[in-house]
Amino acid sequence: MTATRLQNIPESATIKMSNLASELKSQGYDVISFSLGEPDFDTPEHICDAAKASLDRGETHYTPSPGIPELREAIAEKLNQDNNIETTKNNIIVTPGAKQAIFEVILSVLNKGDEAVLFDPAWVSYDPAIMLTGAKTVWAATKRDNGFSPVDVNDYITPKTRLIVVNSPCNPTGSVYDKSTLKEIADIAIDKNIMVLSDEIYEKITYDREHISIGSMDGMQELTITVNGFSKAYAMTGWRLGYVNAPDDIYKPMMKLHSHSVSQATSFVQYAGIAALQGDQSCVTDMVREFRVRRDVLVDGLDKLGIKCARPDGAFYAFADVSKYGTGEEVAGLLLNRAYVAATPGGAFGDAGRDFLRISYATSQERIREALERMEKVLELV
Ligand SMILES: Cc1ncc(COP(=O)(O)O)c(C=O)c1O
Structure with a gap:
């Protein structure tokens, strides 16, 4: 049954x-x-206070499906300033957690029979999301003595490859990809017209290496879907708040999925998100x-x-x-x-x-x- x-x-x-x-x-x-x-x-207290104030203002109803405009604007500004990703609020969807954003991306990009590249080892939920679409995961090698960075990425690309998933800083290895690794992936994506899902949920938690967004690289704006969220950087796991920045042609199908499934992220949590992004860091x-x-x-x-x-x-x-x-x-x-x-x-x-x-x-x-x-x-x- x-x-x-x-x-x-x-x-x-x-x-x-x-x-x-x-x-x-x-x-x-x-x-x-x-x-x-x-x-x-x-x-942090100022984030909790913003949610409480929102509740006190009675902001407990449906919001626009992609998220309240003020938060989407704050996210677009953050992506422009922190990540050098050129975007506007019209390409942002606020989601209940980054995980929802990742599912929406994968379901919107992949068809049955397509291939998606994951770097081995990878976070536990990408492969199940890919399996749900009927596409196949191709596990690409990483180099252990190079902090588990991808190597020879081109060897895993076939005419069926539609998506490469980049997760830097990486769960589970803690690896932060350097510019040359990201450039290798970007060059392949541009050459073969492959979309990249860049999951940047750990971007704020780096130690001695700078985080670089692949979506900021030349030629990658239309090929990168950037996912991020508030769970890890602001200790907000239970609030369920994430977001995605997607090029126009992916944004539209994602919005269909988003509006027919979760409708929106929780109203007062979105106001807390503004406080997180715009408050003291x-x-x-x-x-x-x-x-x-x-x-x-x-x-x-x-x-x-x-x-x-x-x-x-x-x-x-x-x-x-x-x-x-x-x-x-x-x-x-x-x-x-x-x-x-x-x-x-x-x-x-x-x-x-x-x-x-x-x-x-x-x-x-x-x-x-x-x-x-x-x-x-x-x-x-x-
Ligand atoms: C790599 C990675 N992406 C996404 C997520 C999901 O985060 P969220 O709590 O925003 O759904 C996690 C959570 O563990 C993660 O490790």
Whole structure:
């Protein structure tokens, strides 16, 4: 009785691991969770105040489907100023989370039989979205000793390629692509007329490397669909607020999907989005400063355990090679059941991640230190 299109789609591995951790917690175990991609900071006060003020003004009704004009204008201004992407509010759709934007893009671009390139390993939800369209995911290699940057991208392009997904800074590797990598992808997209979906949700969380938007590169304006959101930079995961900037011909079908499905993002949350973009950005800098310290505590600690882990340039994930102790799946099971430390097996993000664990360091320094101590005790028995 159920639709076949969903039968081969796996459940989200990150959510599965966090459910297992919650189950142990409910049995009274003190589980340290490294599994979810969610900042542990509170949403900054001025953003909460803007939502409260909006509620007090009675802004609780439907808004225009693509979003309130003031927020779309603020987003367009941000893209022009921060990202060098030339756009106007007429190309912006505000969505309930970046995830919705990504689904709308993929469903609007791909047909059955098309191919979409993902760089292996990649965030867990791109492949299921591609599968829903009947298109095929082509997994393209990344270079491990080059911080998991794509290599030889052209080898994965065929006449059927319609979309390349770029996610820099990357979940799960923390890799931030440099200009030459992005140029290689841009040159192929221009030469072969392929669309690029650039998921820039971690753009504000970078350490020593500058984030570059592929949509700002020469010739890429009409070929790039840029997705971003408020969840990670402003600790707003539960608010569900994201956006997409799309060229005219993709914008129109996306708007059909958007208006017939979610209608719009929540009214008062959109006002909070304006406060986030136009308010003081020191809240973002403060969070990133803390993430950097945690990253170093974690990577240095893993190094002492003999676990190889490149120091990530962005996002809040460490992608650790645990092959000394087993596959990512085996080590994740061991750590959860014996050390009560929850991390996600790297294989959930693609075959290239089989020997890895994705460790989300969006948790306090004390908890990271404690987790490392617990890991040491369990792993020395292996
Ligand atoms: C790479 C990537 N893109 C998109 C999202 C979705 O973000 P949102 O909370 O805005 O839906 C996530 C969330 O984990 C992510 O890691």
